[in-house]
Amino acid sequence: MQTVEDAAEPPEPVGRREQNKIDTRRAIAGAALTLARSKGAGSFTVDQIAARAGVSRRTFFNYFHSAEEALNVSTESFLELAISSFSRRPAGEPLLDAMIAALAATAKVQDLAVHGELFRMAAGSPELLRAQLHAWERAEARIIEAVTHHLQGGASPLYVSALVGSVLSCAKAAMHDWAADDPDRHGDAGGALEERMVLALSMLRDGFAHPA
Amino acid sequence: MQTVEDAAEPPEPVGRREQNKIDTRRAIAGAALTLARSKGAGSFTVDQIAARAGVSRRTFFNYFHSAEEALNVSTESFLELAISSFSRRPAGEPLLDAMIAALAATAKVQDLAVHGELFRMAAGSPELLRAQLHAWERAEARIIEAVTHHLQGGASPLYVSALVGSVLSCAKAAMHDWAADDPDRHGDAGGALEERMVLALSMLRDGFAHPA
DNA sequence: ATATTTCTTGCACAGCGTGCAAAATTCAGC
DNA sequence: GCTGAATTTTGCACGCTGTGCAAGAAATAT
Known part of the structure; x- marks a missing residue:
């Protein structure tokens, strides 16, 4: 040993x-x-x-x-973790389930306070906002590739990119919502974020049929 | 007269x-x-x-x-048109229907060739890509506001932003897909885009249940 | 210890984005 | 038309960005 x-x-x-x-x-x-x-x-x-x-x-x-890229290290690492969490999902699992699980798990683990801060900062700094959007975009591209590879041609490119884009939009919306009314309480913030993630993604699964 | x-x-x-x-x-x-x-x-x-x-x-x-902002005038005007088209929808109409109709109509009218060009250009220019993402983001914010106002508090902020984000992601995916395999034929390109828009948004309405 | 690879630093340079004040252009009232 | 006010264009200056390059410093291999 x-x-x-x-x-x-x-x-x-x-x-x-x-x-x-x-x-x-x-x-x-x-x-x-x-x-x-x-x-x-x-x-x-x-x-x-x-x-x-x-x-x-x-x-x-x-x-x-750029300065903004340095600021966004935290965002980048969140997405990185989400991707690796997703790619470690069992093979047979339905796509949406896998993504929900991966994002929810990531929302638990990460150092969340900083993300809320960055989201709020981005509201007042176009450059920072652009950098964040770019980070999400790159993550999206990687996930699309991963999913495509995972499905082995079983779905059209349009289906995959629409799905992945929608999922990430929901995740973003959840973080946005969470960051918005979460001025300074850092306690069970993880739970709050995870909850919203699952909620938003459930709406997606329902095709947004019911304005909850 | x-x-x-x-x-x-x-x-x-x-x-x-x-x-x-x-x-x-x-x-x-x-x-x-x-x-x-x-x-x-x-x-x-x-x-x-x-x-x-x-x-x-x-x-x-x-x-x-910036130079990129000047390049993106076309993208900006597309989104502008989509927004105004949406806001002129009948009041009672279900949200998703209204959005699908607005986007499909806009895809018919616009000078589409340029948009394909810009999408393809953005692939090789980070700055241009960021500017485009930013344009979509601003459009998203405006639409969220419009929808919120339209629903008169009938839905949670999370629902609205998740929905709008997903819809725009589908629209983006449609344009991406359209721009990708549309190297130079400009003929019925409008039809092709509109078709993909409706297709992607139908997937969304189905909750992406079936990998078509 | 010395050679080699890898990272850091300073320098130079073209380009960006903005405040400011002096032209130049348009408009309004006569 | 003529004249003064409002608005837009322009040149200039200034600090900051981002990158290539080559010399120097630090870590690694022999």
Whole structure:
């Protein structure tokens, strides 16, 4: 018996190189978030982020394409987790069920407070909003590909993209609704989000027949 | 009997001022589109647009916030038309029916070739894609507001935003699908788009129960 | 220890977006 | 028409963005 290394992942050769990059990335994203909180969404420069992260301006751009992208790390990781959660669903399961389960599970796990913050920030910052929309769009593309591959040509491209787009729209609506009337209570917020996710997706499954 | 002036619009006091602004806007948007066609999506500068439109760089920014926004005039007008078409629907009509009808009607009328072009361009230009996503997002917000107002509190905010988001996702999927395998035939393209719109929205109404 | 690969940094440069004030254009009243 | 007010265009300046490049620093391999 060796260390705590499990067979789930490859040996994970985490040398100085890898670790430093991870740390730097974290530092930059953290600096961006801190600045966004204190000065407001679009009211700070890349130089300020870099300075606070203890890194050169040029290095910042080695990690992110823009200040907003750095801010959106959290959103990106949420979607990342949702995707991987979905792709680990049993093969036979109906699509909608799998997606609902994946999104609900993700809504439980994640550090949700930050997401609410970002959603609210995006309302006052076009650039941030665009970056978020773009993140969702890329996630959508990946999910479409995954589903297509999963169905092995059993459905038309239009069906798949309409379905995935609708599901993500419902998820977005749930987060939006949750972020809106959730000013500062962070307690059982996870439950509240999960609940809304399931609710919105149930509406979708009903074809929005009944205005609940 | 006078000129072709109909009672549909107010007197329309269209002086030199208004007309010049309209012309300038058109010229700029046209110049942007021409450049995008010849040099590719993100491969030209604002100065070039301004020059081709016969206008100063500064004036360009009086009309648009970015090159991509100028490119997206067409997308914006499509959504504008869809919204106004929707808002002119009979009051009692079920929501989904009204939306399907509005979108299908808009898909008939519009100058569709350009939209396909823009969709395809966006695939290779992140900035253009973001601008388009933003345009759809703003349209979504407006529609949500319209629907909310229309239902007079008869439905929860979550229901409304999930529904509208899903409907627009289906419309987007239809346009995507249409733009994808429609390289250059412009003939009955309108019919093809309309057909896909109705198809996608029918799937939505079915709750995506059957992978057609 | 040294060679090699990888990451960081500074520099330069073209381009973006905006405030500002001086022309230029349009409009209103006479 | 002429003249003054309102509106639009334009040039200029300024700080910020994003990227290529090459030199330097740090981690890794031999």
